[in-house]
Amino acid sequence: MNFLEEFRKKPFLGIIRGLPPEQVANCAEVCKSTGLKFAEVPLNTASAAVALEKLCEEGGKNGLIVGAGTVITEQDLQTALGCGAKFIVTPGTNPAVVKICVQKNIPCIPGALTPTEIMQAHALGATAIKIFPVSSLGGTQYIKELRGPFKNIPLLACGGVKAENVQTFFDVGCDFVSFGASVFSVSDMESGNWQSIEKKIIQLLR
Numbered sequence: 001m002n003f004l005e006e007f008r009k010k011p012f013l014g015i016i017r018g019l020p021p022e023q024v025a026n027c028a029e030v031c032k033s034t035g036l037k038f039a040e041v042p043l044n045t046a047s048a049a050v051a052l053e054k055l056c057e058e059g060g061k062n063g064l065i066v067g068a069g070t071v072i073t074e075q076d077l078q079t080a081l082g083c084g085a086k087f088i089v090t091p092g093t094n095p096a097v098v099k100i101c102v103q104k105n106i107p108c109i110p111g112a113l114t115p116t117e118i119m120q121a122h123a124l125g126a127t128a129i130k131i132f133p134v135s136s137l138g139g140t141q142y143i144k145e146l147r148g149p150f151k152n153i154p155l156l157a158c159g160g161v162k163a164e165n166v167q168t169f170f171d172v173g174c175d176f177v178s179f180g181a182s183v184f185s186v187s188d189m190e191s192g193n194w195q196s197i198e199k200k201i202i203q204l205l206r
Helices: 003-009 021-034 048-062 074-082 095-104 115-124 140-146 166-171 186-191 194-205
Strands: 012-015 038-042 065-069 129-131 155-157 176-179
Touching: 012 194, 021 048, 021 186, 021 194, 038 048, 048 065, 065 074, 074 095, 095 115, 115 129, 129 140, 140 155, 140 166, 166 176, 186 194
Parallel strands: 012 038, 012 176, 038 065, 129 155, 155 176
Antiparallel strands: none
8 A cells, every 4th residue: 555645645643632432433434434545543542552453443444543542651552553553643743653664664644843853853854844733833835835835745634634724734735634622522523423523533534
């Protein structure tokens, strides 16, 4: 699988933080029904590793490509890969983590915000760069400014992406967008209110 090629076809990344392990099957089904192809499970919540491993298994059944998020340390990376994560997402750029991913041919999307950070992450061999938190520096306008010098670096917008503005992120040059708690509400997941989550995903992907 060419990760970037597949990601460009379905350039939406769902961040599923706080997914209860007992709700994994329902989560996978909703992703399938809405056409959401890529999802990440952040490692910094209770039972995250269990949920990640289960979602990786479910994903293999229905075409969902599952990665691990909030991978900060090398130990986090080993945990993620041990659970079956197909790609890695980080909030910032840990050179050691990126280098290991490059060596192992694991797609890696490190977080960066400033031009200097973007250049450094790209030089390390990052698959794409997560601009986070993009809303703090102007959202779509910031992406538009970055596209001046960085015309060929794949960029993922993270932070503040909504149904109302998602198309604008693509219009100014984002390759991919991600969304988290505004769609994958912990309370909805815990209560099994997947209809609400399904509706929100459809609104974003339309």
